[in-house]
Amino acid sequence: MTPAVVNSGTQTGGSGTLSADEDARKSRRALLAATVGGVVESFDWTVYAVLAPFFAVQVFPGDDPVTQLLGAYLGFAVGFVVRPLGSYLMGRIADARGRRFGLTLSMAVISAASVLIAALPTAATIGAAAPVLLVVLRLVQGLSMGGENPSAAAYVTETAPRALRFLYSAISYSGVIIGNVLSFGVLTLLLTTLGKDGVTGGGWRIGFLMAAVLGLLALWIRRGAQESEEFTAQAAHRPTGAERRALLRTHARHLAAVFLITLGATVGYYFGTTYLPQYAAQLGVASAADSAAAMLPPLLVLIAAMAGVGRLADRLGALRTLRTGLALLAVGTVPLMTALAHRTLPMWLVTVVYLLLIAAPIGLANVLFAQLFPVAVRVVAMGVPFTLATGLFGGTFPLLAQALGKAGQLTLVPWWAAGAAAISFLGTYLVRASTTPSATHATSLSTREDHA
Structure with missing residues (x-):
């Protein structure tokens, strides 16, 4: 039952028109609250990586720039390491206290950490304490980000209009792409206005301050969003620890499905949005700098494609659409990259086509994963295998x-990406065909009745 049906006539003397309009506004505000978090998470993550060559010499002690940069990248890596733990810890909070509370908490922590990084004393001031x-x-930040995406996915799943659920999934995940674009834009702006020496001398702090400002904006938007009605309806029937573990064991098949589907989707995402310029440079078909600068139009195409795929999934079914997308990704990756290597196709066309191939896997996964699990364990259940595979x-x-590439086996890179997509394709068959939004809702209701 949709919220519009539940509220019909309660505010309009029986017409239901105002209730439907109000419900649509609430859904759009919830979508904005989820999407802006993806922007901030992606911006924070990427801006650290692109600014690392500039702040490494100030934050890490020593005279060897290579060693200092490696230290900075260590800080980047540890965030990935703790994300699964963050998915569990922050997921427990979101499953117990609510999606809105979890989303607000994670954004507040991410923003506060960005402010502190911007104000971090240099190694010349406090020595080894600076890198620590x-x-x-x-x-x-990694702990908080581990719970950010799963909480947002659960929130969108529970607040989106049923007929537009996967369109909302695609739009919410497009925030990640927007964050990437903004981070490179900020780097370009800083280098243009301050120069390389100016950014290295302290201008890098502006990037983290901008991350904090974006986080505060997201925090303001999220504080005005309402809790999902699906969560509120079950809040009084929280399962015990033993009951949560039993629910997770019952859904072990879907936990494995999330891990396997994410495997191919995340490899495709990082290949298409992060490594492809470097891959083209190693092939000698384009310089890394030129390829990176040309990424903006293809990324915008990707956002539009994700929305189109989301709308298609709402009409034809998410599992069928996702399975088709993964099959095309598995089959098309090697021929596409071979055409690039032999200069049969230009770099811009290969980039656009490859990003089109990953639109379905990354655009549909959020809501598809979330709806596989009951409300009581939804964030933890989808978040841990998702972040672990990522x-x-x-x-x-x-x-x-x-x-x-260094070992002279560059041609194996697209084969690895294609193989990962094939594994994900097979992983879709772990998803039970009967797992639909209505089926998940029924499962959640039966869980409530068992616990009552």
């Missing part, structure tokens, strides 16, 4: 690809 503090702050396979993909 930086790593600690990145650990805190950390193990997405976060390590650029490193693995670079190592293969």
